[in-house]
Amino acid sequence: MSTFVTNGFATDTESGTVAESTPQSMQAEAGHVEGYMTLPLGDEVFDATFVADKTGRDYGKVLILPDQDGSIDSYDLVHTLRVRLAESGWSTMTVALSYPYQPQLLLSPNANDEEPVAQIETTSEAEVGESATTSDDDNAGRVAAAVAYLNAQQPGPTVIIAMGKSAELSATAIAQVGKDNALIWISPEWQAETAPEAQYVLDITLSASAYEETTNVQQRAVMMRKNVVQYSQRQIPGATSNFNGFEQPVFNLIRNWLYKAFAQGATS
Numbered sequence: 135m136s137t138f139v140t141n142g143f144a145t146d147t148e149s150g151t152v153a154e155s156t157p158q159s160m161q162a163e164a165g166h167v168e169g170y171m172t173l174p175l176g177d178e179v180f181d182a183t184f185v186a187d188k189t190g191r192d193y194g195k196v197l198i199l200p201d202q203d204g205s206i207d208s209y210d211l212v213h214t215l216r217v218r219l220a221e222s223g224w225s226t227m228t229v230a231l232s233y234p235y236q237p238q239l240l241l242s243p244n245a246n247d248e249e250p251v252a253q254i255e256t257t258s259e260a261e262v263g264e265s266a267t268t269s270d271d272d273n274a275g276r277v278a279a280a281v282a283y284l285n286a287q288q289p290g291p292t293v294i295i296a297m298g299k300s301a302e303l304s305a306t307a308i309a310q311v312g313k314d315n316a317l318i319w320i321s322p323e324w325q326a327e328t329a330p331e332a333q334y335v336l337d338i339t340l341s342a343s344a345y346e347e348t349t350n351v352q353q354r355a356v357m358m359r360k361n362v363v364q365y366s367q368r369q370i371p372g373a374t375s376n377f378n379g380f381e382q383p384v385f386n387l388i389r390n391w392l393y394k395a396f397a398q399g400a401t402s
Contacts (some may be wrong), residue, residue: 141256142232145187151153155287157183165214167183167206167207168183168185168207168213168217169183169184169185169216170182170183170206170207171183173229173276173279173280173283174279174280175272175275175276176275179283180204180229180230180276180279181206181229181230181364182227182228182229182230182280182285183206183216183226183227183390184209184226184227184283184284185217185220185226185227185343186219186220186225186287186288187220187224187225187288187340187398188316188397189222189223190220191223191340191397192223192378193206193223193224193290193291193292193340193392193396193397194223194224194225194288194290194292194293194314195224195225195226195227195275195284195287195290195291195292195293196215196216196219196224196226196227196284196290196292196293196294196295197207197210197226197227197228197229197281197284197292197293197295197307198212198215198216198226198227198229198295198297198299198309198340199229199231199277199294199295199297200228200230200297200300200332201213201230201297201298201299201300201323201376202231202233202298202299203298203301203376204297204298205230206228206229206230208229208259210327210376210378210381211297211320211377211384212228212297214381214382214384214385215295215319215384215388216228216386217332218389219388219389221387221391222390223289223397223399224293225279225284225288226293227283227299229277229279229280230276231269231273231276231300231303232269232272232273232276233269233377234269239256247281260278260328270302273303274303274306274322277303277306277307277310278310279311281307281311290314290396291312291314291315291316291318291333291396292311292312292315292316293315293316293318293392294308294311294315294316294317294318294332295318295320295388296317296318296319296320296321296322297320297321297322298320298321298322298375299324300325301319301323301324302323302324304317304319304322304324304330305330305331308330308331308332309331313333314333314396315332315333316332316333316334316336316392316395316396317332317334317335317336318333318335318336318337318338318388318391319328319335319336319337319338320338321338321339321340321375321377321386322326322337323392325337325349333364334364334366334395335365336367336368336387336388336391337365337366337367337368338367338369338370338384338388339367340370340373340375341348342371348354354399355382366391368387370387372384
């Protein structure tokens with residue numbers, strides 16, 4: 135049995151499975167994840183998927199950044215988008231991101247013993263802050279590695295889809311790609327103080343509460359102040375934060391929006 139290494143990932147040439155260098159967390163799943171691969175980052179590797187355009191249209195490539203509770207093939211919106219977009223003329227990629235651990239602090243059973251509690255909280259906040267910085271740097275490196283891989287595989291525009299908390303990486307991600315690009319936010323858990331340097335921006339939001347509606351208005355205001363002309367905000371009525379049961383409407387929205395932005399002129 136032999137293996138070969140290409141583009142930073144190892145594959146078993148006889149069985150088609152990922153070699154022993156695959157991270158343990160994904161070894162059991164790799165054989166069931168279409169396009170599974172690993173990408174190198176320094177002395178380590180991280181999980182990713184790549185599915186080439188299956189239609190021959192070669193519209194461009196899409197990098198999908200999962201939310202903090204998602205994965206490279208979450209059987210929900212991530213899976214739907216990466217598979218269905220590849221069936222609609224786009225090469226797709228997902229990458230595993232590293233999010234800081236959020237501890238649950240417990241109060242002391244002694245209500246009068248305030249000093250130990252304060253000490254625990256202070257220590258935990260410092261640890262979380264350090265962890266967050268490390269995760270941000272690590273994620274920026276992962277995004278850069280993914281974009282470099284995509285550019286080597288597929289010409290055309292680059293689209294970044296950032297879900298939930300991964301929207302914090304928007305500026306980092308869009309700065310890695312060429313001028314022919316688009317940014318899609320899906321229920322972003324992040325408020326842009328400055329407009330991303332994107333050619334097109336699609337902001338897919340919820341409308342389940344007054345708070346979310348206020349947030350949506352604020353986001354639109356930022357984009358208008360920064361003169362982001364090609365900014366669109368779309369709501370998915372009735373959807374929850376993970377869009378369970380609404381995967382198809384979200385996919386239809388993204389596919390049609392991308393077609394109008396990039397593909398319509400090429401096929402007309």
